[in-house]
Amino acid sequence: MDIEKNIKELSARLSYIKDIVAGGDSDNLRILEGKFREFLDREPGLSPPERQRQFTQLEDMFIFLEKKLDAELSPMDKVRIVRHPQRITLKDILENVYDNYTEIGGQDEYSIDPAMLIARAYISRKRGDKVVNQPVMVIGQEKGHGEEFRNGGSVKPWGNAKASQYMKVAETENIPIHAYVFTPGAYPIEDYPGAAQQIARNLYEMSGLRVPIVACFSEGGSGGAEAIGLADTRLMLSHGYYSVISPEGAAAIESGIRQGQRAPAELIEKCASDLKITAADNLRMGFVDRVIQEPPLGARPEHYEFFKTLRTEMIRATDEIVLQVRGVKLLRAMALRRREGQAADVDSLQVFWGLTPVQAERLIWRRYRKFRDMSKKALIDNSSVAGRFFSQASGLGWSVFSYFRHDFLLPLRKSVWRAVEDAQAELHLLKRKTITEPLRRVRDKLIRRSIDPEKQQKLTELSCPEEGVCLTDGGWNYLSPQAREDRAVTCTNAASHGCMDMWAPDLFGDFAGVCGHCGHHFSMEYQWYLYNVFDPDSIMEFNAKIESGNPLAFPGFDEKLEQAKKKTGKKSACMTFEARINGLKLVVAMLMAPFRGGTVGTAEGEKFIRAAAWARRRRLPFLAYVHGTAGIRIQEGVNGVIQMPRCTMAVRRYIEAGGLYLVLYDTNSYAGPVASFLGCSPYQFSVRSANIGFAGPGVIKETTGIDIPPFYHRSYYALARGHIQGIWDRREVRKNLYQTLLTMGGGNLYYR
Amino acid sequence: MIDVKQLLEEIKASPFEEIEVTAPHTGVVRFAVKEPGVKVVGPSGAHMEKPGTVVATLERERNLKSVYAGIKGDLARVHADLDGSFVEAGTPLCLIRHFLTKSEAIDSILKKVLHLFYAPERAKYFFVPDVDKKIKALGVRNVKVRDGMELFIASRMKRERPLAYAGPEGQIYTVYFQYEQNVDAGQPLIGVCPESQVGLIEDVVGKVQSEWEERD
Numbered sequence: 020m021d022i023e024k025n026i027k028e029l030s031a032r033l034s035y036i037k038d039i040v041a042g043g044d045s046d047n048l049r050i051l052e053g054k055f056r057e058f059l060d061r062e063p064g065l066s067p068p069e070r071q072r073q074f075t076q077l078e079d080m081f082i083f084l085e086k087k088l089d090a091e092l093s094p095m096d097k098v099r100i101v102r103h104p105q106r107i108t109l110k111d112i113l114e115n116v117y118d119n120y121t122e123i124g125g126q127d128e129y130s131i132d133p134a135m136l137i138a139r140a141y142i143s144r145k146r147g148d149k150v151v152n153q154p155v156m157v158i159g160q161e162k163g164h165g166e167e168f169r170n171g172g173s174v175k176p177w178g179n180a181k182a183s184q185y186m187k188v189a190e191t192e193n194i195p196i197h198a199y200v201f202t203p204g205a206y207p208i209e210d211y212p213g214a215a216q217q218i219a220r221n222l223y224e225m226s227g228l229r230v231p232i233v234a235c236f237s238e239g240g241s242g243g244a245e246a247i248g249l250a251d252t253r254l255m256l257s258h259g260y261y262s263v264i265s266p267e268g269a270a271a272i273e274s275g276i277r278q279g280q281r282a283p284a285e286l287i288e289k290c291a292s293d294l295k296i297t298a299a300d301n302l303r304m305g306f307v308d309r310v311i312q313e314p315p316l317g318a319r320p321e322h323y324e325f326f327k328t329l330r331t332e333m334i335r336a337t338d339e340i341v342l343q344v345r346g347v348k349l350l351r352a353m354a355l356r357r358r359e360g361q362a363a364d365v366d367s368l369q370v371f372w373g374l375t376p377v378q379a380e381r382l383i384w385r386r387y388r389k390f391r392d393m394s395k396k397a398l399i400d401n402s403s404v405a406g407r408f409f410s411q412a413s414g415l416g417w418s419v420f421s422y423f424r425h426d427f428l429l430p431l432r433k434s435v436w437r438a439v440e441d442a443q444a445e446l447h448l449l450k451r452k453t454i455t456e457p458l459r460r461v462r463d464k465l466i467r468r469s470i471d472p473e474k475q476q477k478l479t480e481l482s483c484p485e486e487g488v489c490l491t492d493g494g495w496n497y498l499s500p501q502a503r504e505d506r507a508v509t510c511t512n513a514a515s516h517g518c519m520d521m522w523a524p525d526l527f528g529d530f531a532g533v534c535g536h537c538g539h540h541f542s543m544e545y546q547w548y549l550y551n552v553f554d555p556d557s558i559m560e561f562n563a564k565i566e567s568g569n570p571l572a573f574p575g576f577d578e579k580l581e582q583a584k585k586k587t588g589k590k591s592a593c594m595t596f597e598a599r600i601n602g603l604k605l606v607v608a609m610l611m612a613p614f615r616g617g618t619v620g621t622a623e624g625e626k627f628i629r630a631a632a633w634a635r636r637r638r639l640p641f642l643a644y645v646h647g648t649a650g651i652r653i654q655e656g657v658n659g660v661i662q663m664p665r666c667t668m669a670v671r672r673y674i675e676a677g678g679l680y681l682v683l684y685d686t687n688s689y690a691g692p693v694a695s696f697l698g699c700s701p702y703q704f705s706v707r708s709a710n711i712g713f714a715g716p717g718v719i720k721e722t723t724g725i726d727i728p729p730f731y732h733r734s735y736y737a738l739a740r741g742h743i744q745g746i747w748d749r750r751e752v753r754k755n756l757y758q759t760l761l762t763m764g765g766g767n768l769y770y771r
Numbered sequence: 772m773i774d775v776k777q778l779l780e781e782i783k784a785s786p787f788e789e790i791e792v793t794a795p796h797t798g799v800v801r802f803a804v805k806e807p808g809v810k811v812v813g814p815s816g817a818h819m820e821k822p823g824t825v826v827a828t829l830e831r832e833r834n835l836k837s838v839y840a841g842i843k844g845d846l847a848r849v850h851a852d853l854d855g856s857f858v859e860a861g862t863p864l865c866l867i868r869h870f871l872t873k874s875e876a877i878d879s880i881l882k883k884v885l886h887l888f889y890a891p892e893r894a895k896y897f898f899v900p901d902v903d904k905k906i907k908a909l910g911v912r913n914v915k916v917r918d919g920m921e922l923f924i925a926s927r928m929k930r931e932r933p934l935a936y937a938g939p940e941g942q943i944y945t946v947y948f949q950y951e952q953n954v955d956a957g958q959p960l961i962g963v964c965p966e967s968q969v970g971l972i973e974d975v976v977g978k979v980q981s982e983w984e985e986r987d
Contacts (some may be wrong), residue, residue, distance in 0.1 A: 506833035
């Protein structure tokens with residue numbers, strides 16, 4: 020009976036090997052398969068001891084080959100490992116790593132989203148003779164060994180919302196969070212709360228969570244991974260991957276194939292390798308803290324020793340986080356360090372996982388610093404040493420100045436002014452009652468007042484009748500190159516709304532790119548906004564010398580970058596500057612579509628963070644104007660995707676300091692940036708006819724099979740779904756921005 | 772009275788519709804297809820988001836526009852002599868011969884022989900209880916209607932109002948709405964025909980069902 024079971028297991032191992040190393044090392048595989056078949060043929064005629072001996076021989080052969088193949092695994096093989104139905108899942112982890120658990124809000128397909136699994140679990144540790152159960156909130160994607168209803172761990176927006184809800188519960192209960200990332204990416208639909216918007220909210224929440232978070236990555240697919248992956252310690256399984264995009268997606272983009280077509284397998288393999296997605300790559304680049312070694316060819320549910328290691332690592336990581344923010348920790352911290360690399364008994368160490376408010380503050384600061392330092396190696400800052408020193412010094416100077424001016428002097432001045440104003444109001448009332456009103460009554464009785472003729476004219480006539488009707492709009496400060504073409508243009512809505520063709524100089528000149536009939540907004544250059552929204556000559560760019568690079572040495576990308584730089588005259592897709600609107604100063608970070616589609620990489624992220632920090636120091640409102648963004652720059656790999664948590668944390672710091680963070684979308688805004696530092700703003704507006712969303716129609720069809728209706732991502736639908744807070748006409752952006760600056764935002768702004 | 776058999780013969784003799792594609796506005800026309808007989812398709816996709824075959828382009832003031840086939844069929848005629856010339860709005864460019872499908876042929880016959888009663892507003896429609904009972908017991912074709920007869924209940928946002936049938940007296944031949952489904956204003960609710968023609972229409976529809984040859 021036992022031998023039958025063992026043969027069955029070997030057969031499963033063989034088919035697993037064949038699935039994983041498709042096309043690779045076929046000779047060895049053939050030999051192994053041949054030997055296995057031979058054994059199966061011979062096995063019925065063998066005596067039990069002989070059968071056992073031959074089986075052991077065969078098993079040794081399996082072990083040998085598995086080790087050999089493991090050493091030769093390509094990045095794409097690792098992708099196949101994490102996607103394999105035999106791969107460990109979160110449920111296996113809950114069963115084998117934790118001492119007890121209760122799943123919350125779901126039972127198989129009966130769940131708001133079966134791809135997101137939440138559980139309250141505990142880990143039992145010995146304290147002398149006593150056993151102490153330390154509770155944790157376990158959150159993660161569940162792939163379910165091929166169960167279809169789990170969507171392979173692709174979490175829908177409401178699944179991520181559930182995760183966010185229970186993160187807050189963990190915060191209330193002051194227990195750590197263990198997040199397990201098992202996702203190929205988020206399920207890209209826009210239904211409320213919306214894929215992008217919910218991931219953004221999750222990131223925003225996690226950046227300020229006051230409990231330790233440990234994340235363990237098995238399959239870290241871009242935005243879906245970030246939704247629960249912002250953690251104090253990030254562990255990664257040795258056969259996992261963490262990437263900005265799936266290798267298939269990257270290959271599709273690189274080869275420029277159309278929807279429904281498949282990229283060549285060699286290109287997919289190459290992209291998997293070029294994107295540097297493996298655990299070793301991520302450890303080297305500093306995006307994960309430690310790698311947990313898996314058995315050869317990846318962990319499967321029967322690898323009980325692996326679960327022990329995982330348990331030790333999770334406990335150790337949680338202990339470390341807590342001890343880092345604790346006052347008394349010396350010996351225990353040393354003990355943890357000494358046990359590095361050993362499956363030592365962390366169970367006997369006494370570390371309470373609850374934090375005091377002060378420790379929680381320290382924890383959040385450490386988390387911010389950790390992510391702030393990530394991807395810095397990939398940054399190209401061409402500023403001179405003196406320039407950098409000046410920038411640091413001026414930042415410090417402004418911090419000190421702002422503190423004295425706004426936090427020290429302003430409250431003092433306000434209290435004095437309030438006292439003076441109160442006194443003035445009292446005096447004014449007294450004067451009016453006793454002197455002014457009696458005198459006016461006497462004067463009105465004696466003198467019949469006549470209205471000033473000039474005033475009368477102003478009130479009753481047009482202000483400049485000799486010029487005809489006074490049209491104040493249309494006098495734009497920027498002439499689009501599109502307006503210099505002598506041609507007619509057809510409105511996108513001509514068929515449905517009956518719009519007449521327009522002459523390009525009219526449309527892109529006087530009409531500011533807005534159809535006079537239906538109001539459709541044609542795309543305009545970002546310069547139009549620079550010249551027409553902000554006060555003339557008020558723009559002062561900073562950090563212009565930070566330059567987009569090719570940190571992964573992605574083949575062919577240097578040339579593409581050079582082309583973009585030459586075409587736009589800019590060094591990155593993000594321009595940061597200080598400007599004024601009707602005299603009100605603000606800081607702006609602008610993502611420009613002409614530069615590589617406005618994609619966000621290390622340079623753009625860093626500029627955005629510095630702009631947010633500058634706005635915080637100067638007590639200025641902060642506007643993210645998104646002329647267009649196609650998402651995270653895939654050629655930068657995780658250097659790009661890590662900008663999602665980095666920038667969101669910077670935004671949170673700014674908002675919590677009392678600032679006003681506004682987002683204005685124009686043209687097309689998709690993917691990572693919307694799913695993080697843009698989508699987390701409480702005040703998101705859109706220029707009419709813009710498209711806002713997580714994934715484009717092609718990706719939605721490819722991943723979900725849904726044919727989305729036309730205009731699915733249009734701003735009005737985004738408004739109806741509650742993703743944005745308003746839609747503005749391009750010609751009124753300046754007016755609306757000014758209005759917004761006066762009516763929204765925290766109290767830490769300089770003009771408040 | 773309409774001669775239903777004659778109608779069927781007419782449809783059989785010319786089992787297609789001819790749709791003329793005209794220039795939407797002035798401009799210089801260039802034909803994408805110059806020879807008749809070419810097959811074209813109309814808009815497709817789950818949301819009709821993919822336009823049909825480009826039959827020509829029209830350029831006016833350096834604004835090049837495509838003229839698409841609005842329906843599936845064969846190009847019966849192409850005014851290729853106009854290629855490269857300036858045309859006025861409404862100038863015929865080509866003629867698409869659309870071969871009717873079985874259901875289109877039936878619809879075409881029914882549209883001509885039945886009196887359609889349309890929904891006056893967007894609402895859910897029900898038959899009044901008496902009629903409903905009769906339909907359930909005897910089938911829809913055993914219900915006679917006459918002008919002014921209270922026939923429907925229109926239910927909208929929890930408000931219900933009776934709706935009387937208006938039109939010639941006859942028998943209900945077909946019901947176009949479904950239980951608990953909203954019907955847009957202007958959509959047909961029922962098709963009514965004179966009692967004497969019911970059998971005839973059934974025969975003709977049966978013949979179409981069994982004999983109609985679908986063409987690609």
